[in-house]
Amino acid sequence: MMRQAIWLVAVMVCSAIWAQGFAHAQGLQALARVDVSQSKIEDGRNGSISLQLELSQPVPFRVFTLNDPARVVMDFREIDWTGFDEAAVDQSERVSDMRFGIFRPGWSRLVLDLNTPVVPDQTEMRVNDTRGTATLQIDMIAASDEAFADFSKAREEDGWALPKSTAFGQPKERQLGDRPVMVVIDPGHGGVDSGAERDGYEEKHLVMQFALELEEALIRTGRYKADLTRRDDVFMSLPDRISRARMLGADVFVSVHADALSEGSATGTTVYTLSDKASSNMAAELAAGHDRSDLLAGVDLAEQDDQIASVLMDMARLETDVRSEMLADFMVNGIAQSVGRIRKRPHLGAGFTVLKAPDIPSVLVELGFMSNKSDLNNLLTKAWRDKVVLGVIDALDNWTVEDAAQGRLLRQ
Numbered sequence: 001m002m003r004q005a006i007w008l009v010a011v012m013v014c015s016a017i018w019a020q021g022f023a024h025a026q027g028l029q030a031l032a033r034v035d036v037s038q039s040k041i042e043d044g045r046n047g048s049i050s051l052q053l054e055l056s057q058p059v060p061f062r063v064f065t066l067n068d069p070a071r072v073v074m075d076f077r078e079i080d081w082t083g084f085d086e087a088a089v090d091q092s093e094r095v096s097d098m099r100f101g102i103f104r105p106g107w108s109r110l111v112l113d114l115n116t117p118v119v120p121d122q123t124e125m126r127v128n129d130t131r132g133t134a135t136l137q138i139d140m141i142a143a144s145d146e147a148f149a150d151f152s153k154a155r156e157e158d159g160w161a162l163p164k165s166t167a168f169g170q171p172k173e174r175q176l177g178d179r180p181v182m183v184v185i186d187p188g189h190g191g192v193d194s195g196a197e198r199d200g201y202e203e204k205h206l207v208m209q210f211a212l213e214l215e216e217a218l219i220r221t222g223r224y225k226a227d228l229t230r231r232d233d234v235f236m237s238l239p240d241r242i243s244r245a246r247m248l249g250a251d252v253f254v255s256v257h258a259d260a261l262s263e264g265s266a267t268g269t270t271v272y273t274l275s276d277k278a279s280s281n282m283a284a285e286l287a288a289g290h291d292r293s294d295l296l297a298g299v300d301l302a303e304q305d306d307q308i309a310s311v312l313m314d315m316a317r318l319e320t321d322v323r324s325e326m327l328a329d330f331m332v333n334g335i336a337q338s339v340g341r342i343r344k345r346p347h348l349g350a351g352f353t354v355l356k357a358p359d360i361p362s363v364l365v366e367l368g369f370m371s372n373k374s375d376l377n378n379l380l381t382k383a384w385r386d387k388v389v390l391g392v393i394d395a396l397d398n399w400t401v402e403d404a405a406q407g408r409l410l411r412q
């Protein structure tokens, strides 16, 4: 017997999960699995799409849409995606692509890219009482562009993907050389967002390796405290990374990437700081690419940007920009000396969302480009990474002293 039950979105559960923080990762009970043979996404009449997911057990879920580009987003209390085969499931002409994976600890996300706008019409999860399995059925009907845009405005109000406003907290007190400096390292991408991929390697894993090595080396100096924005293979929105850094008491924020570029033969390490105007096409492409990763994972950055902006203090911003620029210059020198070579224009600026903390000096280090053979080889070589780590620590040593001296001058 099939018992009909509609599982409502557990919005309040979501905020509770957030409050418990990142340590509270995957639950202990067995995760729901998808039975691929019984699952399908197919086109119906009049531009409709029907989605059926066969799950080993019912899970709380929610469905919403996002615009520009048009997507349907489904969040689930965690699902084990092992063996999920999108080609076998997706038989719809109206779905151009799909992504799935962990969105944040304990929560999974499935994102459908739409060729043509549809909105959820009927949504239900039917539980099979005898077998304990569940069938999620979502019928989506064609919508005009305007209707889709309207429908898409209604999502995220629960603040699910937003950093809590309290997370912004007090502005960080500037380091004056009187305490160990806290360096928060941000391994780019994660979870549903793999970053660049080449030869079977994924950027999210490569930068995690480097971040862990840098963290350990920093702590071993005895001069620094260090922590990471993420330790697990989970998705984190760009604004969440800033909030996380602030919660950890960051004096310095270092985001680590190793992106690929679609064109050209870009190679070598580059250090980025925040800038309204991108200093090159490459810088613009990378910044846009990172925002796009968030968009594709189902985060609305425009709204979050406002929230970040609302806590901006112009004075802090100006002061922080100068400190970030100096850090980037020291980084470029430190890495160039320890590695022996660096890009011709190694310090660039662009509108990277992750660098927008108003009070924490922030830089983004593109270790190299996975699209370049020798860069990829470097990234995979421990001896090369060790040199970069040394260069970064050297830069932080120089910066900490100079920054403290300037800070003391400002306060006289």
Ligand SMILES: [Zn+2]
Pocket (backbone or CB within 6 Å): 188, 189, 195, 196, 203, 257, 258, 259
């Ligand atoms: Zn990246």
